[in-house]
Amino acid sequence: MSAEPNAAASAEANAATGAQGSAAPSRPMPEWLGPDAGEFYEGTRHREFRVPRCPDCRRVVWYPRAHCPYCGALELTWETLPDPVGGTVYTFTVVRRHAHPFFAARVPYVVAWVDIDDGPRVLTEVACADVDALRVGDRVVLDWEPQEAFNLHTFVRVPS
Numbered sequence: 001m002s003a004e005p006n007a008a009a010s011a012e013a014n015a016a017t018g019a020q021g022s023a024a025p026s027r028p029m030p031e032w033l034g035p036d037a038g039e040f041y042e043g044t045r046h047r048e049f050r051v052p053r054c055p056d057c058r059r060v061v062w063y064p065r066a067h068c069p070y071c072g073a074l075e076l077t078w079e080t081l082p083d084p085v086g087g088t089v090y091t092f093t094v095v096r097r098h099a100h101p102f103f104a105a106r107v108p109y110v111v112a113w114v115d116i117d118d119g120p121r122v123l124t125e126v127a128c129a130d131v132d133a134l135r136v137g138d139r140v141v142l143d144w145e146p147q148e149a150f151n152l153h154t155f156v157r158v159p160s
């Protein structure tokens, strides 16, 4: 038996687990979402949560789009939410199993819809010491997870 099949099997096993030597698996990142979301991602590089707001009806438009879906205005203006950015858990789930090696190493973790104060409802991860203690209506605060191209918005539960 040559070494090649073993090497191929090893590479296949690494691909299946996401392992590359001793390096930890990396987080899968969203792809750059184009010109409508560019200002948002640029803001994350400065740890600023930027949202588009309609200058006519004053509503925050989320997800970012080129126009206002509420009144039809064709121009939106970007603003930065004041720091610290707080929010309230609208609903959530606790992920206890995951096939991807990065997320499998994080279980159990919380994925939630969070209502940002004077901002949009966003899908995000909420860090909390005890996932089983989290409740709808709990307060959270924005945190940033550093990434190569931009920072990823996450939230942390505020102890009550």
Ligand SMILES: [Zn+2]
Pocket (backbone or CB within 6 Å): 054, 055, 056, 057, 058, 059, 068, 069, 070, 071, 072, 073
């Ligand atoms: Zn509008």
